[in-house]
Amino acid sequence: MTNVVIVGGGPAGVRAASILVEAGLKPILVNEARQVGGQGYRMPAKSLALDLKVLMGSEAGKYRRLHSLFASLEKRIDYRPATLVWGVHDKVLHTLCDGVAGTIPYDALILTTGATDRIMPLPNWTLPGVFTLGGAQVILKDQGCLIGSRIVFLGSSPLLLLAALQYHKSGASIAAVVDTTPFSAKRAAMRDLAASSRTLARGIMYRAALHWAGIPIIDGATPLAIDGKDYVEGVRIRDGRGRERLIPCDAVAYGYGLKPETQLAELAGARFRFDPTFRLWLPETDADGRAGADLYLAGDSAAIGGADAAEASGALAAHALLADFGRPQPETELVRLRRQVGRLRRFQKGLARAFAWPVEQVAALTDETIACRCEAVTVGEIRGAVRAPLGPREVNRVKAITRCGMGRCQGRFCGPALQEIVAGACGAPIAEVGRLRTQAPVKPIPLHAAAELEP
Amino acid sequence: MTTKTKIVIVGGGLIGTWTALLLAKRGLDVILIEKGIVGAQSSGVNFGNLRLQGRHPGQYPLSLRSQALWENIDELIGDRCEFERTGHLYVAMNDAEQAKLEQYARVSESHGLVIERIDREELRRRWPWVGESPQAATYSARDATANPRLVSVAVARAAQRLNAEVLERTCVTQVHQTGAGFTVMTDTGCVIDCDAVVNSAGAWALTVAEAFGETAPMFAAGPPQFVTEPLPYRIAPSVQAVDGSAIFRQVPRGNVIFAGYPRTAADPVLNRAPVPPVKTLNGMRNLMTIAPFLKSAQVIRVWSGIEGYLPDMLPVIGESETTPGLYHAFGFCGHGFQVGPGVAAVLVDLIVEGRTDTPINIFSIARFKDAVQVSDKLAREFDGPAVAGSRAG
Numbered sequence: 001m002t003n004v005v006i007v008g009g010g011p012a013g014v015r016a017a018s019i020l021v022e023a024g025l026k027p028i029l030v031n032e033a034r035q036v037g038g039q040g041y042r043m044p045a046k047s048l049a050l051d052l053k054v055l056m057g058s059e060a061g062k063y064r065r066l067h068s069l070f071a072s073l074e075k076r077i078d079y080r081p082a083t084l085v086w087g088v089h090d091k092v093l094h095t096l097c098d099g100v101a102g103t104i105p106y107d108a109l110i111l112t113t114g115a116t117d118r119i120m121p122l123p124n125w126t127l128p129g130v131f132t133l134g135g136a137q138v139i140l141k142d143q144g145c146l147i148g149s150r151i152v153f154l155g156s157s158p159l160l161l162l163a164a165l166q167y168h169k170s171g172a173s174i175a176a177v178v179d180t181t182p183f184s185a186k187r188a189a190m191r192d193l194a195a196s197s198r199t200l201a202r203g204i205m206y207r208a209a210l211h212w213a214g215i216p217i218i219d220g221a222t223p224l225a226i227d228g229k230d231y232v233e234g235v236r237i238r239d240g241r242g243r244e245r246l247i248p249c250d251a252v253a254y255g256y257g258l259k260p261e262t263q264l265a266e267l268a269g270a271r272f273r274f275d276p277t278f279r280l281w282l283p284e285t286d287a288d289g290r291a292g293a294d295l296y297l298a299g300d301s302a303a304i305g306g307a308d309a310a311e312a313s314g315a316l317a318a319h320a321l322l323a324d325f326g327r328p329q330p331e332t333e334l335v336r337l338r339r340q341v342g343r344l345r346r347f348q349k350g351l352a353r354a355f356a357w358p359v360e361q362v363a364a365l366t367d368e369t370i371a372c373r374c375e376a377v378t379v380g381e382i383r384g385a386v387r388a389p390l391g392p393r394e395v396n397r398v399k400a401i402t403r404c405g406m407g408r409c410q411g412r413f414c415g416p417a418l419q420e421i422v423a424g425a426c427g428a429p430i431a432e433v434g435r436l437r438t439q440a441p442v443k444p445i446p447l448h449a450a451a452e453l454e455p
Numbered sequence: 456m457t458t459k460t461k462i463v464i465v466g467g468g469l470i471g472t473w474t475a476l477l478l479a480k481r482g483l484d485v486i487l488i489e490k491g492i493v494g495a496q497s498s499g500v501n502f503g504n505l506r507l508q509g510r511h512p513g514q515y516p517l518s519l520r521s522q523a524l525w526e527n528i529d530e531l532i533g534d535r536c537e538f539e540r541t542g543h544l545y546v547a548m549n550d551a552e553q554a555k556l557e558q559y560a561r562v563s564e565s566h567g568l569v570i571e572r573i574d575r576e577e578l579r580r581r582w583p584w585v586g587e588s589p590q591a592a593t594y595s596a597r598d599a600t601a602n603p604r605l606v607s608v609a610v611a612r613a614a615q616r617l618n619a620e621v622l623e624r625t626c627v628t629q630v631h632q633t634g635a636g637f638t639v640m641t642d643t644g645c646v647i648d649c650d651a652v653v654n655s656a657g658a659w660a661l662t663v664a665e666a667f668g669e670t671a672p673m674f675a676a677g678p679p680q681f682v683t684e685p686l687p688y689r690i691a692p693s694v695q696a697v698d699g700s701a702i703f704r705q706v707p708r709g710n711v712i713f714a715g716y717p718r719t720a721a722d723p724v725l726n727r728a729p730v731p732p733v734k735t736l737n738g739m740r741n742l743m744t745i746a747p748f749l750k751s752a753q754v755i756r757v758w759s760g761i762e763g764y765l766p767d768m769l770p771v772i773g774e775s776e777t778t779p780g781l782y783h784a785f786g787f788c789g790h791g792f793q794v795g796p797g798v799a800a801v802l803v804d805l806i807v808e809g810r811t812d813t814p815i816n817i818f819s820i821a822r823f824k825d826a827v828q829v830s831d832k833l834a835r836e837f838d839g840p841a842v843a844g845s846r847a848g
Contacts, residue, residue: 087732094732101736389612390493390621397492400499400604408684408755440732444684444753450739451750 004321005030005093005104007085007264008112010038011307012299012314014070016110019318021076023327028078028104030085030095036070038114038299039134040307043067048144054169055141057162058202062307080104087440088267091294094440101449108294108325110317111265112310115258115300118280120155120358121417123225123366125254126373129232132413133255137163146172148251152235154223156181156355157257161206164215167253174215175249178237180256181356182220192350199306199347222361226252256357259416260301263442268295274431277349278304279357280416281435287338288320289313296321304352309344312337362420371421372414374407379421386425393426394434395419408444411436457646460484460620462806463639465627465663466656468498469603469792470784472610473524473799474653476532479617481807486620486647487611488627488639494607496657497760498792502680502702502714504693505599505793506543507568509559511769513817514794515566520813521797525599528606528796532613536606541704542692543598544573544582546589546745552697553591560593570595584689586747589696600693600704603792630666632778651780651806658723658763660771660785664820667778671771671823673786676837677721677728677759678714681735683752685709694745699836701741711749713742716836718789721761728759764788768830772798772818774805782806783820 004020006013009031020027029036035043041063044050056063080097085104087094093104117132119125131139131147133155139145140163150173153164164177193200210217220240227234227246234248262270262283270283270291282303285291289298296317299310316337319329365371367380385391385401392398395405395418404418405411411418415436423430462478464471467489475487487493505525510518524531528538547553560570573592578585611621622645629640630652639647654663658675690705699716706712715738721728735757743750763786765771770788775781782805784798791798797813804811822828 087735089729089731089733092732094736389615390608390623392492394492397495400495401608406756408753410756439730439757440735441754441757444755445739446751446753447683447739447743448750450736451743 003028003104003106004108004110005106006110006112007093008038008114008299008301009033009036009081010112010114010299010310011041011066012112012310012317013038013110014066014073015311015314016112016298016318017073017077018069019315020322021073023322026077028080030080030083030093030104032082032084034082037063037067038310039138041066042138042141044141044144050144055166057165059307066311084443085264086442086445088264089440096445096449099446099449100452101445106294108296108321109268110296110298110314110321111268111301112297112299112314113261113264113301115260115304116412117255118257118259118357118416119254119413120256120361121365121369121371121379121414122223122254123369124228125226126370127226127228127232128230129228129250130226130252130254133157133159133163133253134258136253137166140166140170146170147253148232148249149173150175150249151251151253152247152249153177153253154235155179155255156358157255158203158351158355159255159257160355161203161210163253165206165209168210168213168215174210176216176218176247177210178218178221178223178235178247179355180221180223180358180361181354182240185356186354189350189354192346193354257352257355258300258304260304261412262301263412263438265291265295265297265301266438267440267442268292270295270297272435276431277352279359279420279430287342288334289317290320290324303345304348305341305345306348309341309348312340312344316341357416359420362417362424365421371417372404372407374409374414375403377402377404382418382421383425386422391426393422393428395422395436396434398422399436405436410438410442456644457648458486459648460486461649462486462651462653463488463637463647463649464653464655465630465639466654466660466785467493467607467611467621467623468496468655468657469494469607469610469795470655470798471653472607472614473796474655474784474802475619475621476610476614476617477799477803478806479614479619481803483807484618485614486622486649487614488622488625488641490624490626490659492623493611493621494604497677497762498607498657498795499604500758500760501603501789501792502678502712503600503603503792504543504702504704505601506693506695507598507793508543508545508563508570508593508595510790512562513814515562516813517794517797517801517815519566520800521794522597522599524796524800525601525793528601532609534609534613536609537602537706538599539601540597540599542594542596544592544594544692544694545697546578546585546592546694547697548588548590555697556591556593563595568595568597582692584746584748586745588744594692598693627663630663635780637780651782653802653806654781654783655785657785658721658761660763660783664775664783667775667781669775669777669820671765671786671820672827673763673765675721675723675761676718676764676789677761678789679719679730679734679738679757679759680712680714681730681738681754681757682713683711683749684755686711686749686752689748690746696741696745701738701745703742703746711742711752713738715741717838718836719759721759723761726761728761730757730759762787762789762791766830766833767822767828768832770798770818771820772801772815773820776819776821
């Protein structure tokens with residue numbers, strides 16, 4: 001076995017690397033960020049002297065363990081930080097580092113590309129001052145900045161409470177936490193959530209801490225619009241009792257949980273299936289993360305599971321890879337890891353019900369609402385295209401006709417909403433309208449990246 | 456269920472939809488059958504060039520007839536497809552290429568086109584963004600562009616409004632002669648009796664041709680293309696390097712669209728035409744050579760399509776050699792967009808009048824009965840293996 005490459009420096013990637021190193025290999029670990037840790041265990045700039053207890057809370061210990069694990073590995077792997085993988089073709093990764101294009105051939109590939117925010121359009125959601133929930137956390141953890149001085153946390157996500165608490169502890173004033181899922185749905189999801197009592201307890205603790213801090217938590221609200229002319233001035237909602245309210249604020253952190261970043265998996269040959277719980281297309285893998293010949297997926301990019309599941313699934317993928325290359329792996333350890341990953345991912349399915357993707361908001365979206373922020377395509381344009389004679393009923397065709405998903409982000413952010421809008425407009429089940437296909441580059445690359453390459 | 460119609464068109468790309476529209480305008484009953492979605496294959500994903508400069512000399516009457524239809528498209532279909540008379544700038548990097556441009560220009564002029572010869576100085580003066588490497592150019596103001604993503608669907612809709620029937624997601628499973636006409640059967644259970652069949656099934660057209668005992672050495676390939684993020688609008692004409700290493704244009708909303716040879720492999724069976732990243736990088740470098748100011752522009756998306764190619768780089772257009780009433784129009788070798796409407800007009804001539812004034816003899820399928828001519832473009836515009844690659848269906 002020569003070239004084993006791991007893409008992603010979060011808990012899944014680092015853990016996979018450690019298993020491979022223990023087996024005597026020297027994997028290449030390609031990380032888009034400068035530092036490992038992924039999004040969750042992101043390492044703040046040392047000069048900021050941020051309080052890790054505030055940023056990581058109960059997870060500070062795990063944060064330290066992951067970073068010290070990596071410190072022990074760094075000399076024993078081929079680490080490529082600040083390197084974007086923008087394409088995969090014929091078992092070669094195409095990279096961009098310091099503005100220069102490069103290639104990394106591989107014999108086996110472990111993708112741990114993580115997840116990103118899942119967004120539902122809302123009138124004025126593109127106003128300056130509106131941040132995705134994950135983005136708001138990154139700004140705080142990476143730069144020690146706050147997105148505003150009076151903030152509404154809006155959407156439905158287990159991260160909503162956590163992020164609000166982090167911001168509160170960092171000195172921001174929290175105008176409200178507005179969760180669109182009714183509390184009754186959370187109670188109904190308890191049985192699945194009990195699969196990880198520790199995580200559940202943490203969620204309850206966050207809620208209590210916010211409550212004690214006097215921060216209003218509004219459950220079961222319907223967001224109506226972001227208010228403001230040139231900048232966010234407030235959030236308009238209808239609360240659970242049907243009253244319309246305006247919550248003044250100067251920033252909004254908005255999100256509906258996470259969606260796996262599966263672009264590289266698709267380019268590397270993974271197949272996809274529709275998952276009705278998440279209402280997303282997820283890559284098909286076996287229990288250990290095998291997604292195709294010499295292709296392994298782990299962490300949130302395979303299925304949302306959180307940091308602990310990422311670590312365990314990273315280890316599993318590395319074990320699977322070693323086994324496939326003829327090195328028998330310890331069965332008891334595999335069984336333990338599979339059980340752990342299974343339990344944590346079941347827990348996430350419970351969370352997906354407790355913090356629901358707001359399907360019912362889609363029909364209520366006004367035609368003027370922007371769905372695709374890169375290309376400024378409105379919900380009405382999408383509906384109009386679908387309903388026209390010979391109108392498209394499949395999202396890639398809708399993209400071709402309307403430009404929705406054709407811009408800088410290539411549908412990474414508008415894709416899930418586009419599926420819902422198209423399904424709604426043509427009255428088809430969402431699984432039948434398809435998913436946006438990936439093409440390289442998965443993120444934009446400048447022309448000059450090719451300048452120094454031999455033709 | 457059995458339906459009767461005058462003409463069945465197999466393939467809902469640019470040619471099929473235009474043929475349906477022009478037949479419907481003559482008041483003829485027509486059913487257009489498309490295996491997938493109208494305009495979703497190469498008709499919908501090509502570069503969108505309506506180039507008149509540098510075409511095959513035998514193609515000019517057809518091209519000019521086609522351009523006249525393009526120039527009138529808004530009125531013909533009652534819709535807009537971003538048709539713009541952008542002009543076309545053909546740039547030469549060396550003396551040999553400049554000589555070639557001169558040859559092209561003379562052919563164009565003999566067909567009445569106005570071609571401007573541009574020297575290095577004038578090139579920089581009129582298009583200041585052009586880099587140092589081009590030494591000369593020719594410019595044709597009548598050349599144009601349109602948005603391929605929109606055209607075929609809009610044309611099909613216009614045909615529908617004139618009572619043409621459009622069947623999407625419908626595969627033709629059998630076509631056979633019955634008496635003086637044809638019976639067409641589909642996987643959706645339709646049985647259609649008709650007088651004439653148009654085979655405009657693109658890279659998939661051999662199936663129909665071979666059902667009637669004739670064929671062509673068609674293979675599939677695609678143009679590697681990419682697009683940049685939107686940038687301030689600066690490049691008005693469609694620009695092309697003589698060697699085909701860079702073909703680009705900027706749309707008014709700001710994106711720069713790029714295509715460049717060598718072409719890429721395409722698989723008509725799996726319906727995939729992936730763009731190898733190496734080709735994207737090559738294209739990025741070639742684009743920077745002609746337009747250095749784009750060096751910081753970000754490439755956001757690549758794509759290709761599945762086009763049918765023939766070794767002499769000419770399409771098959773005309774009535775079948777074996778079967779009267781069957782008309783072929785396929786294998787457009789990556790330059791079908793401009794001639795599409797004209798080809799449709801010729802097909803309508805043949806179907807309705809039994810003859811056409813537009814010379815099309817060189818496009819006959821009969822030419823493949825003799826030793827096949829091989830265009831020198833085959834060596835220049837393809838990677839070696841791509842040519843031998845996938846046989847079109």
